[in-house]
Amino acid sequence: MNLHGWGRYPIVDAQVTQVQREASALQLLENAQSKQQVLTPRGLGRSYGDSSLGDHVIDFSLQNRLINFNQESGLLECEAGTSLRDILNVFIPKGWFLPVTPGTQFVTVGGAIASDVHGKNHHLDGSFSQYIESFRILTGTNEVLECSADQRPDLFRATCGGMGLTGLILTAKLRLRPIKSSDILCRSIRAENLEQLIALFDEHVDSPYSVAWIDCLKGGAHLGRSILMLGEHAEDGPLQVAGDAGLTIPKLFPGELLNHTTISAFNTLYYHRSPKTMAAQRMSYRPYFYPLDSLNDWNRMYGRKGFVQYQFMIPKTSGANSMRKIIEAIAASGKGSFLAVLKTFGPGNNNDLSFPGEGWTLALDFRFDDGVLELLDRLDEMVLDVGGRVYLTKDARLKAQSFRRAYPNWEKFEATRARYGAHGRFASAQSLRLGLL
């Protein structure tokens, strides 16, 4: 069947098998070996490009049972296909929240480990895998191995951020975070340019959550015109699960509409709120963390050709000016989405391929059009030249040599994969492109 990631580019013809029981995963792996089939694990397909695409895809999204929960410590054990939404729905009423969450709830625990996802709290709390006590993984040696930072640390560090290339994650133990309320206190602050924004990030480094929307069309003195949004969990209020989304985007949607929607949202916030700083507003966790989840299938907004998202990070040591230059190049190209998301990262961890590292990250969409691939290649060069890297879970086009420059630990990663029999057993359309066979 035709399968694609969230960006709807590329589309590949894949044979998809759902696993619902652990026993069938093992059987599947053995069958694949005898038929010499290479497997690609997949969760909810929220990676943008080709990370979860391949000839033989193993769909984990129905392998989604909760196994154990300790109400004192907040340690949850669950199957890898459990979605973050499911976890929130069950545990918010009990006073627990995700320790780290990406910008959508429709992500599985397995996918979150494989991409070592980050949230708006990375500057203080790090990324998802840092809250994984342990996981069990089915490796190319046909065994189920228990893994943690202490037990088989090599396999742990290769699997967290390892894009599903070390084996099939079956179950995981995740430390939830206690909350007193499901509400978020949110404050937005205007910044006139990039330098101001970065100063504001530094000033508010203690804010538990922070992220900025930045206008990518403005150049010159106003380059980096943006709104910084700070957030924290309220100390009182309800512990209430937010209702489900209603709006669905029709199949073929004129591509420009997303830009119009975001432009008007930004302008409303930017121009029509006169004070530079707004007083804290109380809102449910859902509009704060998952604003786009209320539009089902919003990825269709870019129309038939799909889109690519480009997310890169620049180390702090390279200076804000290198970020300025890249935004200038994007603005000059006129191809990027109007809005981009910028945030600061705290120190990275020691996983082989995890994306975050101390510095800044910017993410924006490019509709799949002529010239986009060439532009992104040029941006890669700029990013790599200052010691930055590109986020694999958003990627659909990075070149193998650029990958190796961006992720110098790739050789260590490959050595670990070899030790656990992953070569020729687990790969994806992306990994083959990047030279990870």
Place this chain on the structure above:
Amino acid sequence: MKRILIIGATSAIAEATARVFAARGDALVLAGRDTQQLSRIADDLKIRGAAQANTLELDANDFAKHESAIQQATDHLGGLDIALIAHGTLSNQSDCEKDFSLALKELNSNAISVMSLLTVLANRMQAQKSGQLAVIGSVAGDRGRPSNYVYGTAKAAVATFCEGLRARLYSHNVNVLLIKPGFVDTPMTAAFKKGPLWAKPDLIAKLIVRALDRRAAIIYTPSFWALIMLIIRSIPRPIFVRLKL
């Protein structure tokens, strides 16, 4: 809190339905063949809020065990408010055509075992003068089609059985709900190409629980299947025999 027995509890539709029950704090007994998977599901349901979730090993084709299994479930729950019969197998039509012993096996799994279980459950509920029996049939039972008439026959037999049983139990305050799903994306239909008519088990589950709440008699899930089947049932026979559906 309702006391609920689910037979064929490892089914994807049954599991999704059990999660809706669990979130409401109901007490559950899960009966089925794969005991390892049943206890995985039971643990999950307890975390999701089920007042209790016990497992019970039962092969639906082991008719001799029906009485004792239902007794055991009732003991676990301290009574019985709802029983959901969900087990089933999608028969391989062409194999059944070549070898009737296979067809017989399919009829046992999909019809006779259901009737046997319903008989035991009905007698108990009639005696207690309360309760609901819910059975998963199928739109396939609405008309015999060349592509799957053995499976369709079994589901049709269950439908007729339920109709009679419903009338028998009506004055005893017991409801019989027949659920007729259309195409549902579950392991049973893993080999099928999916299209816009396909539904997820979660949706079917919500519709089942809603129908139980209003003590409905027959539901098509999702409801647009009522219309599709109305059209299919009304195709004149001379045309129907040529359609090769």
